[in-house]
Amino acid sequence: MKFICFLSLLLMSGLQIKAQNKTENIVIVTLDGMRWQEVFGGADKALLKDKRFTKEYVSTYRSFWNDSANERRKKLFPFLWSVVAKQGQIYGNRNYENNVNNANPYYFSYPGYNELFTGYPDLAVRSNNKILNKNENVLEFMNKQENYKGKVAAFATWDVFPFILNQKRSGIYLNADIDSLKFSNSNLRLINDMQFLTAKPIDVRPDIMTYFAAREYWKAYQPKVLYIAFDETDDFAHGGEYDQYLKSAYAEDRMIENLWNLIQTSPQYKNKTTLIITCDHGRGDINKDNWTDHGDNIKESGQIWFAVIGPDTAPLGEIKTAGQLYQKQIASTIAAFLGFEFKSNHTVAEPIASLFSKPAIEATVAALNDK
Numbered sequence: 001m002k003f004i005c006f007l008s009l010l011l012m013s014g015l016q017i018k019a020q021n022k023t024e025n026i027v028i029v030t031l032d033g034m035r036w037q038e039v040f041g042g043a044d045k046a047l048l049k050d051k052r053f054t055k056e057y058v059s060t061y062r063s064f065w066n067d068s069a070n071e072r073r074k075k076l077f078p079f080l081w082s083v084v085a086k087q088g089q090i091y092g093n094r095n096y097e098n099n100v101n102n103a104n105p106y107y108f109s110y111p112g113y114n115e116l117f118t119g120y121p122d123l124a125v126r127s128n129n130k131i132l133n134k135n136e137n138v139l140e141f142m143n144k145q146e147n148y149k150g151k152v153a154a155f156a157t158w159d160v161f162p163f164i165l166n167q168k169r170s171g172i173y174l175n176a177d178i179d180s181l182k183f184s185n186s187n188l189r190l191i192n193d194m195q196f197l198t199a200k201p202i203d204v205r206p207d208i209m210t211y212f213a214a215r216e217y218w219k220a221y222q223p224k225v226l227y228i229a230f231d232e233t234d235d236f237a238h239g240g241e242y243d244q245y246l247k248s249a250y251a252e253d254r255m256i257e258n259l260w261n262l263i264q265t266s267p268q269y270k271n272k273t274t275l276i277i278t279c280d281h282g283r284g285d286i287n288k289d290n291w292t293d294h295g296d297n298i299k300e301s302g303q304i305w306f307a308v309i310g311p312d313t314a315p316l317g318e319i320k321t322a323g324q325l326y327q328k329q330i331a332s333t334i335a336a337f338l339g340f341e342f343k344s345n346h347t348v349a350e351p352i353a354s355l356f357s358k359p360a361i362e363a364t365v366a367a368l369n370d371k
C-alpha cells in the first residue's frame, strides 16, 4: 500500500498534518473486556442457553437473539452497526482474518490501558494494583500542546484509572468512580448526589453515572480530548452473568450514540470530531466456560477490536481484508488525528495509516510540494 508508506514517512519526519486533517476534537470510549465475538457476531447461543450464565433467559433472548449473525450484532450494538458501519471503519473480525491484538502478553486491564494510551506495551506493567504509571500517555501529551492545555478530560468507572493515567503527573482532568464532581453546574451537582446514593452492583459507580458526568462536563466545558472508560461488561462477565454483560454492552452502545448525536448537532464539534471505540482486552472462548475470564493463561483473550468514525476516516465499514493491527498503535493514532506526532521517552508504535483517508494524505503531499 503505497500511501500507507507515505504517511508513516511523513509522520516519522515529525511533520504536522494539522492543516490537512479535519479532526479538531477526539472522543475515546472503552468497553472493558468486551469480546470481539459479540461485537461481530452478537449474542453467543451456547452462553445464552446456559442457565448458569443467563438467568433472565426470556427477556435476554427476546432482546438479543436472531438467527442471522448480522441481525444479532445489530440488536446488541445498534449504533455501531448502523452508523459506524456505514460512515466509519470497524476492525477485528477474525472470521475475515482481520486481526487486532494486545501487543502486551498479559491480557488484563492495567497492561491493556497502558498499551492503549502510551503506545508502549511495557513488560514491567503487569498488575492491576494502584501503582502510578511511569509511562507518559497520549492524553497528557496532548494536554501539553498549545490549544489543548486544560482541554483534556477523562471519566472512568474503575478507580484504578487515576493511577493508569497518572493523575498526579498528567495534569488532565480525571474523574473516576466516586470522585466528587465539584462544579457549580447544577447538572453535575445532581449527578454528584446520585452517584453517592445509587446501588453499586459492581462495587464502583454504574457506567451511566460515568457517562452522564462526562456528557454534562462536555456540554459545560467543551474539552477537545475526552475519554470515557466504561467497566460493567468486564465485571458482569467475571461474575458469570451473560445476560447483564449483554445488557450493559447494549446500554453503552446507546450512550455512545447519545453522545455522537450531541456532537453532530454542535457547531463546535460537528464534522470536526473523531470517535474511537475499543476495549482493553478480550476474553476466553475456545473453552466456552472461559468466557468469564481473561489473562495470559487464555491465549485468545489477547484478541481485541476497535471502531472509528470521523471526518478524516473513509466510510469503509467493517474491514473484511486480512491484516494485523495492535492496540499499541492507537495512542499515536489519536495524536495523528489531531495533527501531532506522539513522541515520548519510551518507544511509541506507529499510527494506523488506513484510518486516514487518502485525500488528507494527498493534501499533505501537495502542501509539501508547495514549500
Ligand SMILES: [Zn+2]
Pocket (backbone or CB within 6 Å): 033, 108, 109, 234, 235, 238, 294
Ligand atoms: Zn477483567
